[in-house]
Amino acid sequence: MDVVAVDISGRHAVAGRYIMVSASVAARISPEGIERTRRIRLVPRVADSVDMEVVIDLMEESVRGLTGVVLAERGDLYNLERWRVESILGRGFKYPESRGERRAMELAHHASFAGRRLALRLMEEGSESLER
């Protein structure tokens, strides 16, 4: 099964702003694990809030062009029912169930976490790219 696991890191305010990085892992999985990782994409975003609109917008940008059912943790989408997320995103979506899906989520989580650390370091070093 082709999936795109999405995880957003940085959903907590730092000096009143949310410095987030969304990681998408496009992979082919089996119920037991990941068979092949096709692509990993990181999308940074600085926002003033983490409401549903911001999260969905970031997620949409993050998974654009990647094929497969979108996977995300329940907490990332405020425990919204699956059908609601599907209708907002306009594409196949599910919360992780099998071990393979959880493994893909774990990979996305590591990627977004590492991506955010990198983003913070770049910001500290004075890079303005994130601000732009």
Add this chain to the structure above:
Amino acid sequence: MRREKTAVLLFREDPREPLRPEEVTELRGLAEAAGYAVLAEVFQRRGRDRRFQLGRGKIVEAASYGPEKLIFNEPLSPGQIFNIGKEFELLAMDRFNLILEIFASRASTREAKLQVELARLSYEAPFVRTIESLKKLSERPGYRGSGSYDVSMYRDIKGRMAKIRAELRGVEETGVRRRERRREFGFDLVALAGYTNAGKSTLFNRLAEEAVAAKDQPFTTLSPTTRAVAAGDRRFLLTDTVGFIDDLPLFLIKAFRSTLAEIVEADLVLLVVDLSDPPEVLRERVASCHDALWDSGCYAPIVSVLNKVDRITLEEAAERCELLKDLAPSPVLVSAREGLGLDRLLELILERLPPLEEFIVCLPASEAGMGQLSRLYDVAEPLEVRYGEEVEVLLRGRREIVAKALKGAERQVPETDPEHGTEAEPKSEAEADLEPLPHEVGVTKG
């Protein structure tokens, strides 16, 4: 004559999330498994009541049946249990407590008893704390009988929990040593896992030709049982384990960690699924098994045993297999009760177990070499032994186990006979991985 325990089941249906009939069946099954005669089932569609979980009128209705206990499907807070006891003079329990009661009645080994006690204490500790504080407001009969409370009870519970944890650590270490020993003897470990009442024990009895208790009720098995099973030219150890259930609280999973270790450390997990479950719950139950396997850190390959096919039609079986295709790896249709599909299951087990490889091991023709040879006989299957200036053994076994056996033997060999140490044969590409083997033993892959 022993009086039968009686209970009324209470269900609260969330207005946003309708109650599924399977939840009702599951709670009824659990109550019956705990030995309760269910007098009635009371339903209410409403939001959570802070004082009683359900509305006062529904509790009065349930009390009118004259039960010993009220069993709620939703979790009760310590305050709610206190309020129901105080206002209606009835004992109330929730689903978790009911599961604990079943576990307590079935626990037969020392380990299981300790695990159940730890789970019960973990569950009760916050209740005792609340009740202690409420007790200061007024008297009530209840917890631990006759209204006997002690402000130090919470501390006592914490102390007892620490003691049990220490004792369970000892049990866990014994389990780890036992599994290590089994591995050293070259056994592959296969564990049965799955939702409660999926038919794991029945399948275990079929495969191992055993007669462990297997009943059509949840949580028949609490302590793991292991038996050897011969399949083709291999023998593996099959372990029957405790079943999973939806929404198990973390403390319960933690308490049964040593039992779950049997699954975590297995080479292969047979995920038993009751295919006769209605399609609506089938996926959820398999997903909750994946959840439990993931939480316990099990990364072994899985064979999905779709059991109880004798209870459904072929069309239904095909439909349910399709439903589970992204959750059930390597599926095989089986009826453990009727003995259907077992040959295919054994074939799949052999396919998915770590592969056996053939090696040629050269040993010195000395007493020490014979010692090593004898050890190899224990852990692998010798195919041919040629005696010459040195002993050449062609054997089949698992790479890491053969390597470990030779390493172990090496440790036992005194370094007093250096002239018998043979030069290593030119290494093939495959043997590069066997670098940890003793340097004087030449190994090539057959």
